[in-house]
Amino acid sequence: MKTFKVIATVLLLASGVFAEKAALPKDLPAYGPEKPLQTPSVKVSKLDNGLTVWLVSQPGFPKLAFTLAVHGGLASDPADRPGISELLSNTIDQGTKTRTAKQIAEEIQATGGDLIAGSGKDATTLLTEVLSSKADAAITLLADLAQNATFPENEVALAKRNLADSLRQQEADPSFLADRQMARVLFGENPYHVTSPTQESITAATSAELQKIYAQRFRPDQALLVAVGDFDNDKLLAQVKTKFGTWKAGNEAPISTPSRFSSTMKPTVHLIPRPDSVQTTLELGTLGPVRSDPDYPASQVANAIFGGTFGSRLTINIREDKGYTYSPYASLQTYVATGVLTAQADVRNEVTAASFNEMVYELNRMATTSPTEEELATAKRYLVGLEAIRLQIRSSVARELSRLWIYGLPPEEIGENGKKIASITGTDVDAVAKKYFPARNLAIVAVGEEKVVRDAFEPFGLTVEAGH
Amino acid sequence: MRYGLTILFAATLAAMPVAAQQWKAPTTMKKLSNGLTVVVSEDHSAPTFGVCVSYGIGFRLEPEGRTGFAHLFEHMMFEGTPDAPKGVLERVIEGGGGNNNGDTRYDYTEYIETAPISALDPILWIEADRMKTLDFSAKNLENQRKVVEEEVRVNVLNQPYGLFFAIDLPGKAFDTYPNAHNFYGDFKDLDAAKIEDVQTFYEQYYAPNNAVMAIVGDVNPDEIFTKVDKYFAPLTSRPTPPKPKVEEPPLKAERRSQQTDKLAKVPAIAIGYRMPERHSPDALVGAVLGELLHNGQASRFYQSLVKGKQVALSVSGGVNWPLGAPFEYNGPTLMTSFVVYPATATEDQLLGAYDATIKELVQKGPTQQDLDRVVTKMRSDWYGQLEIPIDRASALSHAVLFDGTFDRVYQIPEDLAKVTPAQVRAFAAKYLVSTNRTIINRIPEAPAKGAEKQGEN
Numbered sequence: 001m002k003t004f005k006v007i008a009t010v011l012l013l014a015s016g017v018f019a020e021k022a023a024l025p026k027d028l029p030a031y032g033p034e035k036p037l038q039t040p041s042v043k044v045s046k047l048d049n050g051l052t053v054w055l056v057s058q059p060g061f062p063k064l065a066f067t068l069a070v071h072g073g074l075a076s077d078p079a080d081r082p083g084i085s086e087l088l089s090n091t092i093d094q095g096t097k098t099r100t101a102k103q104i105a106e107e108i109q110a111t112g113g114d115l116i117a118g119s120g121k122d123a124t125t126l127l128t129e130v131l132s133s134k135a136d137a138a139i140t141l142l143a144d145l146a147q148n149a150t151f152p153e154n155e156v157a158l159a160k161r162n163l164a165d166s167l168r169q170q171e172a173d174p175s176f177l178a179d180r181q182m183a184r185v186l187f188g189e190n191p192y193h194v195t196s197p198t199q200e201s202i203t204a205a206t207s208a209e210l211q212k213i214y215a216q217r218f219r220p221d222q223a224l225l226v227a228v229g230d231f232d233n234d235k236l237l238a239q240v241k242t243k244f245g246t247w248k249a250g251n252e253a254p255i256s257t258p259s260r261f262s263s264t265m266k267p268t269v270h271l272i273p274r275p276d277s278v279q280t281t282l283e284l285g286t287l288g289p290v291r292s293d294p295d296y297p298a299s300q301v302a303n304a305i306f307g308g309t310f311g312s313r314l315t316i317n318i319r320e321d322k323g324y325t326y327s328p329y330a331s332l333q334t335y336v337a338t339g340v341l342t343a344q345a346d347v348r349n350e351v352t353a354a355s356f357n358e359m360v361y362e363l364n365r366m367a368t369t370s371p372t373e374e375e376l377a378t379a380k381r382y383l384v385g386l387e388a389i390r391l392q393i394r395s396s397v398a399r400e401l402s403r404l405w406i407y408g409l410p411p412e413e414i415g416e417n418g419k420k421i422a423s424i425t426g427t428d429v430d431a432v433a434k435k436y437f438p439a440r441n442l443a444i445v446a447v448g449e450e451k452v453v454r455d456a457f458e459p460f461g462l463t464v465e466a467g468h
Numbered sequence: 469m470r471y472g473l474t475i476l477f478a479a480t481l482a483a484m485p486v487a488a489q490q491w492k493a494p495t496t497m498k499k500l501s502n503g504l505t506v507v508v509s510e511d512h513s514a515p516t517f518g519v520c521v522s523y524g525i526g527f528r529l530e531p532e533g534r535t536g537f538a539h540l541f542e543h544m545m546f547e548g549t550p551d552a553p554k555g556v557l558e559r560v561i562e563g564g565g566g567n568n569n570g571d572t573r574y575d576y577t578e579y580i581e582t583a584p585i586s587a588l589d590p591i592l593w594i595e596a597d598r599m600k601t602l603d604f605s606a607k608n609l610e611n612q613r614k615v616v617e618e619e620v621r622v623n624v625l626n627q628p629y630g631l632f633f634a635i636d637l638p639g640k641a642f643d644t645y646p647n648a649h650n651f652y653g654d655f656k657d658l659d660a661a662k663i664e665d666v667q668t669f670y671e672q673y674y675a676p677n678n679a680v681m682a683i684v685g686d687v688n689p690d691e692i693f694t695k696v697d698k699y700f701a702p703l704t705s706r707p708t709p710p711k712p713k714v715e716e717p718p719l720k721a722e723r724r725s726q727q728t729d730k731l732a733k734v735p736a737i738a739i740g741y742r743m744p745e746r747h748s749p750d751a752l753v754g755a756v757l758g759e760l761l762h763n764g765q766a767s768r769f770y771q772s773l774v775k776g777k778q779v780a781l782s783v784s785g786g787v788n789w790p791l792g793a794p795f796e797y798n799g800p801t802l803m804t805s806f807v808v809y810p811a812t813a814t815e816d817q818l819l820g821a822y823d824a825t826i827k828e829l830v831q832k833g834p835t836q837q838d839l840d841r842v843v844t845k846m847r848s849d850w851y852g853q854l855e856i857p858i859d860r861a862s863a864l865s866h867a868v869l870f871d872g873t874f875d876r877v878y879q880i881p882e883d884l885a886k887v888t889p890a891q892v893r894a895f896a897a898k899y900l901v902s903t904n905r906t907i908i909n910r911i912p913e914a915p916a917k918g919a920e921k922q923g924e925n
Contacts, residue, residue, distance in 0.1 A: 378563040
């Protein structure tokens, strides 16, 4: 019932900003002819031990991006060790059978790279971008980390202490608090709710546990190595075979693939009190499509029209018209088992209610009316262009390929999404907007001064609950 | 700083090469008769382009009583012109498949776009249009003042640490207004800004002769120069104000202060050393030393403070950090260290370990091997900066704005490779001394007060 109240209130109060757009300047030159995007050509191989290798040779610029991805991330952490993946990422480069932490750090520096280890919900990845001339050293190091990490007791102890403090540090950041709470609301008991460790899980974690999780995730038949840059395919593959060919799976059972799920939200505001806040961090979210869903491209278009660009409805409304916020933003993120649509804005305390009102108004406007021709054309061209711009960056190509692999999609999918977007119609957008954008199925999170937030939500008749 | 919240921290410590594998991109330059300098660099690896228009105006020259104005003004460059009213710019750029942003720094303000090559002409038209005049609208100024104040809230006032290492540290380390003032702006100054100020600032600093435009991507120079002539040649040059002196009187003694933070949960410290002038032979040595000390797990401070003595959680910093590469400044700047440390360590313990690290460097110097690694990393990072058309355009336009030539962009790697261990040691002995530094220690406000406040609500 409260849901209806929200919608009714919004329709009455919202002022909106949907004035007709002016004609474009008479002297403005027209866009030129489109030039086709050259999609990266991926050489696919599989080593005898099951390691998948995807190589993209792009001569001409002296750098090379590597990604090593394995299945298993935050959503695979043991139930009593939520977020231990983060400790795993922080310590995987702190020692191998033949290298100390300092040696590893110096060797990676000598390749011209940084080693970035991290866990998402579904996977753990190691990324580095090095000088092409140092490819062999980088492969040697990545292969050593994939096979021989030892998680030394003293390094794990230090990493635990530092992670406990960085968690405290992160808990001072309103968007960290909002994201963590949003995941708890959207995913409930599902392991996808884990975004970070807890003080308890950090305290309890041991080197032996890390070694066990490492053995479970880091096995060649569950891993992908991507290289993008200035190299010869055959030569690089030979180097990879030499260094990664010795990799063997341990005895632990591999990670199982999470199954698709959905959930229904209750119209409740989840409040995280943050004393002395001068803004309220508002985050609205709902479950959305996964990457392989037929309505994924249309959802991207809808998201861009709603809040994904400077020219989007949300930005025009609460930033360019009303000045409530600097950085309103809407995003569509995908994982193996679900997608998530979110809209967020940090707004000064006084306009918390007014901002929420407009955000909900814009969501419902998406769900109840069709986009204009210009909105549709602009969003499509924006997304197609964004793909072209991203695919010229070596590290972006490497990241995108590893995402495809994590989702179980073939490498040929790279660059294909733009073609799908180009064929989206207004009817397609209407359908996803009706499905994903109505305010009735929203998770609502607000981080800020408790009294400010409670007072702000009072007119909407929504229950306000303290988050946990 | 118009939009991307991460930009401030993403600013890469750029930089340079050891011998082999030098890389240069074909680049040409031309000056129009109205003084606009145009740089073109070809890259046919993708059917896209990036453009950066940098104007020779930044925080340093904004008027007294108008702190934050250069940045507020930057926002007004997106608010329309008489021919292309508010909203048109986004429609043209995003509708052309592109995206755009702006950044204000101490010595330049840049406007950047990247898009498929099919959008080249309309985007050049848009840049020329806002170099001609603006819609000086009081209503839009009022709107953007609010937006900028929200920007300050989200990045400073509502954030733990509140960028004190970037805003408060120069405030203590320098004595003159151009270098010491709050570049994001005091609210009373932002509130006082009038549309006449916007108009005057535009007249003074946004002339073609005070700008450098770099275009990088799937283009050919002749074609670009023809297009640029068509769109930009009709603009007229205007005199810009004489550049005031921005030098600082020397620092004579260490400056230390303490702050409390209502939002932070873990203490942090910022340490800033005054650096030599950018053209001095010492400057590049400072860039290498900044990297050697701060960047990555192999760095001296990470190894000594986080690993060895275990008195720090994280270390970041460098020359001109976090507002640009260690070569992209044109006035007094600092080598800054920002260290977050555990409540179990004291400020004295941390500083003791920090000073011991510097002392060791002064006594023993780095090895040639240490330097080779650091310089390799800096070269790789600098190439990374030149890979993407929009970023290469940015680097080229800043170089030309400061020096009148882009040679340095490609020369930096070679120059860095020439830095010797003895030079690094001598630099540390000369500049990394307590009489040349400013320290701010920032500690969380006692938690009891926060708890009380929460209870009152």
